[in-house]
């Protein structure tokens with residue numbers, strides 16, 4: 489799949505404002521600073537579609553982007569240490585409502601390839617199983633590891649999160665690693681659903 493157009497649609501902070509669309513929704517999730525915005529920009533072939541930041545953001549917004557054949561939802565990053573317990577709970581509730589009420593064709597769950605998955609990452613995967621949301625894991629910032637270290641890390645991370653080794657992909661928004669693979673996974677998720685609807 490080639491992305492020819494990608495533009496920002498809207499940012500929402502609460503469930504009553506979730507963007508409604510007939511297009512398939514692809515969601516991107518992961519802790520703050522894992523590289524969500526950078527991955528979105530890589531997929532879109534744009535530098536500044538999604539704002540990237542050096543300091544982990546505190547915004548609790550879901551950003552929607554129109555990618556032509558699908559709508560991409562950038563979920564607020566979790567696990568940011570400096571937010572209050574009340575804010576974390578609010579975020580958790582928003583996430584659960586999102587997972588329950590928006591028909592998600594595929595959720596792209598990001599983890600940093602250099603770090604062991606956190607309890608928040610595990611909670612995220614548990615939610616996905618619980619709500620039966622199709623997902624793939626993407627291990628970001630692979631450019632920060634030597635080439636020979638990538639595969640062993642994918643094995644470790646997938647084991648830790650109890651996900652099949654076939655469901656994890658390494659990516660780098662610095663050198664484009666994983667871009668085509670992620671786009672094909674999205675394309676597959678979109679077309680599979682269309683076929684099953686026709687039956």
Ligand SMILES: Nc1nc2c(ncn2[C@@H]2O[C@H](COP(=O)(O)OP(=O)(O)O)[C@@H](O)[C@H]2O)c(=O)[nH]1
Pocket residue numbers: 518519520521522523524525526527539540541542544545565628629630631632659660661662
């Ligand atoms: N080396 C490297 N840095 C990355 C990569 N992806 C993101 N970053 C950096 O990590 C920081 C956070 O990225 P961002 O996309 O804003 O993360 P987000 O908070 O998950 O949206 C920024 O400084 C990015 O430049 C990557 O693939 N490789």
Ligand SMILES: [Mg+2]
Pocket residue numbers: 524525526538539540541545
């Ligand atoms: Mg971001």
